Amino acid sequence: MSKNAGDEGVGVTSDADVSLSASVVTAGVERRAIRLTLSSQADEPVVARFAHRVPSGRYVETTAATETGRLVGGALEGVVALAPGEEVVAHYFLDADAPGPVSADELPPPDLLSVTPSHSGVALDPTVHWRSADGGRVALALVAASDHPLVTDAEAVPGFVVESWTAERVRRPESRPATGRPAVGVVATREHEDAVYRTILHARDRGFEVYVTPLDDATEVARFAEQLGAHVVGVPADGDVGVEGREDALSAAARAAGHPGVIYQAVSCPRIDYDRTLDAFANAGWEVYAVPEDVARPLDHPRVLAAIPAYRAAESIGDVVREARRYADLVLVVDDGSPDDTAAVASDAGAVVVEHARNKGYGGALKTIFREAAKRGPDYTVTLDADGQHDPADISTLVAEQERTHADVVIGNRYMAADARVPFVRSVGLGVVNLLTNLSMGRFLPEDWIRDTQSGYRAYTLAAVQSLAAARNVGNGMWASTDILYHTDRERFTFAEVATSIRYDLENTSSEGAFQHGFGLVKNIVGVVEHTxxxxxxxxxxxxxxxxxxxxxxxxxxxxxxxxxxxxxxxxxxxxxxxxxxxxxxxxxxxxxxxxxxxxxxxx
CATH class of the missing domain: 1.20.58 (Methane Monooxygenase Hydroxylase; Chain G, domain 1)
Structure with a gap:
């Protein structure tokens, strides 16, 4: 690879198909920048994943401050699809207030993480993100050099420049058009071979591109999938060989091909409800799990039951029920003795309503939910709030995570969402309660912790619901969420967490004050520890x-x-x-x- 004028200290990493270099650029910029150059020597289109560690003590420069603060250390990672003989160049700037300009001596060599065939045959712009040492991730935007404020001579800085943090790319140079629809990603297995083929045919009939990666011994399934028009995606030999690792590979391939996101199909490949799935995708952003079509199932055995405890929620319950019905086979509302029209509004919106003659509390409503759910026998029961803080579109995310992990209880974690904005005071209080709850459950190692113990957005298997329906140790107060964790943990049920969104800009979202609620939670935790x-x-x-x-x-x-x-x-x-x-x-x-x-x- 030739060295460009104004470059210092080119470091090169290569394999048989792609070479990657990193150098310090001094020409055409107000201060030194890092240039990453990827060149393809392959005879066929390829998808390359790359990374470049940020020099110690420096941070990635962006034109707008990120929500996570300075992007210190870590690494810049990216994906690009390359045509035969194509060269793609991307630049990024480092901090200005470090002692002295960045030098070639402190520049680590770049890393080629993987190179796989690109069956789409289309070369598209790279996408990049910054990943912290602990796995945190911030998406970064690329712009033409002429659009970046630190570039003084665009001709001396070919290709792209990292401008700001964002989930969307802005103003492409020489726009090479991207696909406007999300891709459908399928992890293929021999057990569900026919369902894989059906998914491909139906998706392509609706104008979706399909990306398939084989699991275990499904190589022949993938080959036939390619004949049906799907793009087969390989997984690096040293990568995660499980479903989650293959979904990461599907996501990378879809992004490299210019799709605005990816729809993950369940391994069993049920028929997809594309209207509801696209609604969920619009809310979730880059990745979403497919919402299955409604199967004609009786109300006494729905696949997904959305259950909502409600008290004085007449203003919000109608919208919540209508949205939840899009993602669940049956919506159950337990009206906890509300003095307003909560029950009538919920019923008019299409929910099955169970009314308490008097107010029993949040825990009392949840216990009624578990008893009613146990009678109806749903595969998955999802509880969410009646005030609109929880997004009903996340129902499909919780259920998909339960199907993927086989966890008995899946908790919607507000902190895992990319746009999480938890108010500071609430964050501190919840942090204390989360710590005390995990310690009282005997979870002393951080890797064993449940990160959002107070989330009411949860999905339960039928076995967990039946156990909770018979439980005697769940209280009636607002701290029932903690009691449920204690019970399911003692009964050896398994847990998983998945990112969900929560709104804090709504009024009248709690029937208790923050201090009263927090005091009750701590008192309940102390009582449990005293007993256990x-x-x-x-x-x-x-x-x-x-x-x-x-x-x-x-x-x-x-x-x-x-x-x-x-x-x-x-x-x-x-x-x-x-x-x-x-x-x-x-x-x-x-x-x-x-x-x-x-x-x-x-x-x-």
């Missing part, structure tokens, strides 16, 4: 009290032996610490005995 781990909550303070009494007693005795004067305050302190400690230890043993001895267990 009395030796920790009660016994440990008792032991420390006895130890403190002993230390004070030794000090008092030593003083008496040397001065022949007995200190009354020290003697009283010794007695008090000792008595309190013994009482706490006795109480801890008593509670532990009551919790564990067969005589005290409830009889079935």
């Amino acid at each position: 781990h009395p030796m920790v909550l009660v016994g440990l303070p008792g032991m420390m009290s006895v130890l403190a009494g002993a230390l004070v007693g030794v000090f008092s005795l030593e003083r008496f032996l040397t001065t022949d004067v007995l200190s009354a305050p020290l003697a009283i302190t010794t007695v008090l610490f000792s008595i309190v400690g013994v009482l706490l230890l006795f109480t801890a043993v008593l509670i532990h005995t009551i919790n564990t001895h067969p005589y005290f267990r409830p009889q079935d």
Whole structure:
């Protein structure tokens, strides 16, 4: 690869088909930039994934501040589709306030992550994002050099320049048109071979491009899929061989081909409801799981049941029900003794309504939901709020994650969303509650934590619903979400989390004040720990009290032996610490005995 004028220290990485170089550019720019050049020597179109580590102590320069702050360290990653013999160039700027300009000596070599055939045969612009050391990701926009404020001579800076952070690319140079519709991504298996072919034919009939990657021994299925017009996507030999890794490969191929996003088909390949799926895609952005067509299933056994606890929600419940019906076979609303027209509005919107004669609380409404769901036997029960904070389009996301991971409980995590904006005070309070909840569940390692323990947007399998319907340890208050976690965790059900959106710009979204709610949650957590781990909550303070009494007693005795004067305050302190400690230890043993001895267990 030739070295361009004004470049310093070209570092090259290559394989048989593609070469990638990184160099420092000094010509045509206000300050030094990094140039990445990809050149194809392949005879056929290829898709290349690449990465370039940001030099230590520097950050990627953008024209607008990102929501995650400075893009310090980490790496720039990207995907580009290359025609035979094509060369694509992209640039990015580093920080201006680091000590001295960036030099070639501190520039790490670039990495070619993978090179795979491009069956679409179309060369399209690269897409890039920044990935932090802990896996965080920020999409970045590319513009023509003439449009970037730090470029003084566009002719000396060919190709693209990273301008700002965004989920969309802006103003392409020499526009090479991208596909206007999302792609359909399919992980092909031999078990569902016929359903794979049906998905391809139906999707292509509707104008969708289909990308297929084989799982395990489905290579022959992929070959026939290609004959039907699908694009077959390979997976790097050293990559994740599971479904999730293959979905990442499908996403990269769709982006490289210029699609605005990808629709993941379930491995079982049910028929896709394209209208509802496109609605969900419009809400979700780049990636969404396909919404299956409604199958004529009786109301006593729906596939997906959307369940909504409601209290004084007449203004919002109608819209929530109507939207939820687009993604669920049946919508159940439990009206918790509302004094307004919540029940009537929900019924008019198409929900099955169960009314409480009096207000039982959020937990009371959830317990009714689990009992009603257990009677109807849905495959998946999704609970969401009645106030409009939860987006009903995420129902399909929760169900798809449950199908993919086979988790018994899937939690909609507000922090995982790309546009998450949790108010600071609420974020701090929820952080404390999340920490206490995980510790009280015995989840001491961060990798085992449930990150959003207070999310009410959850999907449950039928087995989990049936267990919760019979549970006696779920309270009626706002802290019932925590009780449900305690119960399902004790019953050895499995958990997963998936990104969902939540709105904080709505009024009257809670029947309790923030302090009252937080105090109730902490009080409930302490009560659970006292019941399940009395030796920790009660016994440990008792032991420390006895130890403190002993230390004070030794000090008092030593003083008496040397001065022949007995200190009354020290003697009283010794007695008090000792008595309190013994009482706490006795109480801890008593509670532990009551919790564990067969005589005290409830009889079935």
